[in-house]
Amino acid sequence: MYSIISRWNQISLVKRIVIGLIVGILLALFIPDIAAPVVILGALFVGALKSIAPILVFFLVMSAICQHKAGQKTNMKTIIILYITGTFIAALVAVLASFLFPTTLTLGAGVEEITPPTGVTEVIKSLLFNIVDNPIKALFNANYIGILVWAVLLGIALRKASESTKDMVSNFSEALSKVVKWVINLAPFGILGLVFESIATGGIQALISYSKLLVVLIGSMLFIALIVNPIITFICIRKNPYPLIFKCLKDSGITAFFTRSSAANIPVNMNLCERLGLDKDTYSISIPLGATINMSGAAITITILSLAAANTLGIQVDIGTAFILCIISTISACGASGVAGGSLLLIPLACSLFGIPNDISMKVVGVGFVIGVLQDSFETALNSSTDVVFTAAAELFRLRKQGN
Numbered sequence: 001m002y003s004i005i006s007r008w009n010q011i012s013l014v015k016r017i018v019i020g021l022i023v024g025i026l027l028a029l030f031i032p033d034i035a036a037p038v039v040i041l042g043a044l045f046v047g048a049l050k051s052i053a054p055i056l057v058f059f060l061v062m063s064a065i066c067q068h069k070a071g072q073k074t075n076m077k078t079i080i081i082l083y084i085t086g087t088f089i090a091a092l093v094a095v096l097a098s099f100l101f102p103t104t105l106t107l108g109a110g111v112e113e114i115t116p117p118t119g120v121t122e123v124i125k126s127l128l129f130n131i132v133d134n135p136i137k138a139l140f141n142a143n144y145i146g147i148l149v150w151a152v153l154l155g156i157a158l159r160k161a162s163e164s165t166k167d168m169v170s171n172f173s174e175a176l177s178k179v180v181k182w183v184i185n186l187a188p189f190g191i192l193g194l195v196f197e198s199i200a201t202g203g204i205q206a207l208i209s210y211s212k213l214l215v216v217l218i219g220s221m222l223f224i225a226l227i228v229n230p231i232i233t234f235i236c237i238r239k240n241p242y243p244l245i246f247k248c249l250k251d252s253g254i255t256a257f258f259t260r261s262s263a264a265n266i267p268v269n270m271n272l273c274e275r276l277g278l279d280k281d282t283y284s285i286s287i288p289l290g291a292t293i294n295m296s297g298a299a300i301t302i303t304i305l306s307l308a309a310a311n312t313l314g315i316q317v318d319i320g321t322a323f324i325l326c327i328i329s330t331i332s333a334c335g336a337s338g339v340a341g342g343s344l345l346l347i348p349l350a351c352s353l354f355g356i357p358n359d360i361s362m363k364v365v366g367v368g369f370v371i372g373v374l375q376d377s378f379e380t381a382l383n384s385s386t387d388v389v390f391t392a393a394a395e396l397f398r399l400r401k402q403g404n
Helices: 001-010 015-030 036-064 076-100 120-131 134-140 143-159 163-185 187-202 205-237 242-259 267-273 279-292 296-311 321-334 343-356 360-368 374-403
Strands: none
Touching: 036 134, 036 143, 036 163, 036 187, 036 321, 036 343, 036 360, 076 205, 076 279, 076 296, 076 321, 076 374, 120 343, 134 143, 134 279, 143 163, 143 321, 143 343, 187 360, 205 242, 205 296, 205 360, 205 374, 242 267, 242 374, 267 279, 267 343, 267 374, 279 374, 296 321, 296 343, 296 374, 321 343, 343 360, 343 374, 360 374
């Protein structure tokens, strides 16, 4: 048995997920009655994610903020502006794509009980009360907006704490990220159960609807990589941006596509920055930081899946609410874990804006894992390659301003 498990773990996660996907489809199509118990695999997988996600978000954001060191003279101000601007524009593009090509999901029973908010005023009121929620209660009830606010406040408060205290927070963050990796390692079995349940209850049309969702997601990411990022880069460097864009996509994006982890791709990006002749004092900070807060792909995933859930539940999203969603998606994306599937765990935060409860939003996360073989690969390729693009663009912008 140990030998079988060892060989199974030696297979890449992507291949294992594909196997789970195929097995789930075959079981649902040919022996749905006999294979019915596999549904529990999907329920257990979603339950594990539901349990770890709130505390993971809390420690990731708190750790990232408290570890920042003030007073370092680098070109970071421009880079951070580019990171945040690019992520926000990605959320706007995702909203536009969702309005132009609306998609729905198969979420199962219980969704008819949702009472949507009546308008942006109610959304803002709910948002404010969630912000001041008790932090323990916020963690217990998976109130992600409250979790995010308390994590930011505590992170700022801990910036002047002792190094041992900061290390402890960082160690907790790393430990939780490791637990998430363990849970995600079981994704093939969870996806098997989720796909089986979707097809057994909704038919093969469920997967077709997922394919439409995947086209909208990947199309939005390609638009950011090939249109928006070049425009932002051109504004900074005032010359043809595509040689830099394509080099970063080739040398960073392709590797990130297969590792599906911005954190794992940090050494690749550092090496690329060195070959581009960038300032080491800058890219040694901007690249690790980018793996944490430069998450255009994550903003797209969070926004499109959240709006797909809203469409499924019949929730009308006005312009004001969509704009708030862009802000929340940007903030959420900045806290996304740099591991495979990290952005999916932040979807409940955005879903809570529409009054969608945690039980339903975690089903949306499950859908994300079903399409994650391609979605997460494209997302990570966009995120990681953009780290280098914006680091280079900021330095070239500084040199242009100095007349060099």
